[in-house]
Amino acid sequence: VNSSSPDCNYELPKPVMQFGRVDCIPNCDGDNAAFGFCTTETEIHANPSGNGQATVDYFQSSFGFNPRESAAILGGHTLGGPNTFNSLFSDDPWTPQGREDLNNFYYFNIAKRQNYRYLKLANDKTCGLKFSNFIGDEEGNPLDVGFKVSSEFRTKPHGPWDWAVFGQGCRRSVCDSLSK
DSSP, X not given: OXXXXXXXXXOOOOOOOOOSOTTOOOOOOGGGGGOTTOOOSOOOOOOTTOOHHHHHHHHHHHHOOOHHHHHHHGGGGGSOOOOHXXXXXXXXXXXXXXXXXOSSHHHHHHHOSEEOEEOOOOHHHHTTOOOOSEEOSTTSOOEEEEEEEEEOOOXXXXXXXXXXXXXXXXXXXXXXXXTO
């Protein structure tokens, strides 16, 4: 069949663009009707302070996911971040590697005990020079990393509470000697 044959020419139909969950039908009225995602249906959310078992239980009861599927879907945390207005969590990216990159840093941050800090450098800040976005210790080795409990101090009991990734920086004695 040649490319000018009617069998090779097909016009794709225009897709109907939708957003939101298929089980949440927008049904708000009044001022909220302008929001296409607004629904009066009760929403069920995972406990943001829950542990691993609570998370697995939530995904099992709400979506029928097994633990492996639950871990996979949580990788979506490499994109975006919380909205302070509706979550009380700071409007920071879920991973320090950025809001717009779908990558596996979310899993690195959970599983690795040594890692490099990631710093996204804007081109106008580097003067055209090539820099690594991955920063280790003063000798270029990966940093020892872990998690610390972090409070947002937005409620009377100081919550919500979150886990923040941290890594020890340059040893003061070495940093002082490098800056001389």
